[in-house]
Amino acid sequence: MEINWQKEVESRKEALLEDLFTILKIDSVRDDAKATKEMPVGPGPKEALEAFLEIGKRDGFLTKNVGNLAGHIEYGEGEELMGVFGHVDVVPTGSGWDTDPFEPIIKEERVYARGSSDDKGPSMAAYYAIKIIRDLGLPVSKRVRMIIGTDEESGWQCMDHYLANEELPSFGFSPDADFPIINGEKGNTSLYVRFRSDVAGGKNQLVSFDAGLRENMVPQDATAIFTSQEAERIEADFFTFIENNPVTGTIETEGEKITIELVGKSSHGMNPSAGINAGTYLATFLNQYSFGGDAATFFQLISEMIHMEHGANKLGLAHTDEIMGELTMNAGIFTFTPEEGGLVALNFRYPTGVTEEGLEIKLETALHHFGVTIEKGGHGKLPHYVPADDPLVSTLLAVYEKHTGVKGKERSIGGGTYGRLLERGVAYGALFPDSIDTMHQANEFLALDDLFRATAIYADAIYELIK
DSSP, rough: OOOHHHHHTTTHHHHHHHHHHHHHHHHHHGGGGOSSSSSOOOOHHHHHHHHHHHHHHHOOOOEHHHHHHHEEEEEOSSOOOEEEEEOOBBBOOOOOSSSSSOOOOEEEEEEEEETTTTTHHHHHHHHHHHEEEEHHHHSSEEEEEEEEEEEEEOOHHHHHHHHHHHHOOOOEEEESEEEOBBOOEEOOOOOEEEEEEEOOSSBBBBEEEOOOSSSTOOOOOEEEEEEEEEEEHHHHHHHHHSSSSEEEEEEEEETTEEEEEEOOOOBBOOOOOGSSSSHHHHHHHTTSOOOOOHHOOOOIIIIIIIOOTOOOTTTTOOOTTEEEEEEEEEEEEEEEETEEEEEHHHEEEETTOOOOHHHHHHHHHHHHTTTTEEEEOOOOOOOOOOTTSSHHHHHHHHHHHHOSSSOOOOOOSSOOOOOGTTEEEEEEEEOOOOOOOTTTTTOOOEEEHHHHHHHHHHHHHHHHHHH
8 A cells, every 4th residue: 555645744734733832832951950850951851751742642652751851652563662762852042043942933934943953843753753654553563662862962861761771672763863864973072171270460361251052062152251451452453353254243341341242153063164163263362462371371272273173183183984074073162260260172073983082192182282181071972883785774765765756875974863872773854955954053943844744754764664
C-alpha cells in the first residue's frame, strides 16, 4: 500500500501547530539558580518535558518521566528498540528580538520563537510522525521511542541519567540538525584560559568586562566598564571603530567612568564564522589603550590570538580531516573583574586526528608567554561517525531522496546532537539545504513548509525502519 505521507501531515497541520505552540510558550532555558531535586535543571525544562509527555499521554501512548530530566513516548511491538531523540531545553534568548521569544507567532509562513528550530519544532514533527504511523494502524515489528531531553544545550546530564536507567535503543536518529543526513559529528570540548586579577598600572583601569551567554553561542553582546582620563579621545575612536567594523554599539561617559556596549551577531558555536563575536571586537578595540597588569594581557591575547581565529591557526591548533572537515574554535564566554581575574572559554569542535589532551597541550604552549593558565571545561565528546553503507544511513537517505528528488550525501558537522549517543545513531533534519539556519540567534524561526515536509519524511523513514 502506497501511503501519501504529505497528505496525512496536511490533515494534522492545525493540531501539530497547536501542540507545538504549547511547548514553545514555555521558557525552558536551564536555570541553575532555581534548580532543586525535583527540578534538576530548573523549572522551565521540567515544565516543557511534562507538557510534551502529557501530549503523548493524551494521544494514548505509553509515556514515562525519568527523574524530571528526560522522558519517553513509546509505540510498537518487538524486541528491538529504535530511538528518536529530541530536546525541549533552549539556549538563552539574548537581545535583538522583534517579538517575545516565548510568545510564538506565525508571520511570512514562519514560526518565530526560541526553540522553533532548535529543537522543539523538529521534535514535535518527529512525534507527529510516530502518531501518524499509529493512527494508520500500520504493522510494525519493532518499538520506537520518542526520547525527550532537558539539558542538551548544556551538560547532557539528562541523557546520562536516562541511559543509566532505561533501555538503550539499538539505532536511531535525532531531529536536531540538517537533511539529508548528519552521520558524522566532530568532537566537542572546551578549554578555559584564566588570567590573574592584577590590574595595576596603565592609564586606564578596567572595572569589568563581560560577553557571551553560553560556550556554544557566538557572543552577540559585550560590555566593558573602565575608568580613564582620556574619555574624549576614546569616544572619538569608538565611533570610528564601529563605522569600520561589522558591529554597532554605544559609549557613555560619567566623569572618568566609561561604559561601552557592543553588539555583534549570535550564531551556533559550531559555526563561529557565521556570527560576529562582540567579545573579541570589543577587546580588540580596547587593546590599543594602556591598561595595567593582566587586564592588558587579557585584551592583547584576545586581540592577537583569538579575534577572527575561527580555525585556531595562530594557536597552532588547525587541523582538517577528509571526512569531518576542519577544526573550529568559538570564544563563547568572556569575563574580567579586578577581584576575580579573567576568563575566556574556548569551545572546540574537532575532527578525527585530534585529541582533547593534544588541544590542551598545544594551547598551553601557544599561550605560555602570556602567563595564563589553562583548565579543562566540562565533559567533552569524542568524534562520532556511522559509515555511509550502514543500513540506517542508506534507508534515511533513500527516504529523503524519495520526498525531495535530490540525491542525498553523507555529511559531518561540528554540532553535537543526541545522535552520537548510539553507536548507530545519526542526526536527520529538520532543516533542508535551502533552509535559513537561525539556531541560537535572535528571531529564531522555522519555516512552516520545512516543518510539514520534515514531518512527512520522518513518518516515512521511521516506518521503513520499524516495519
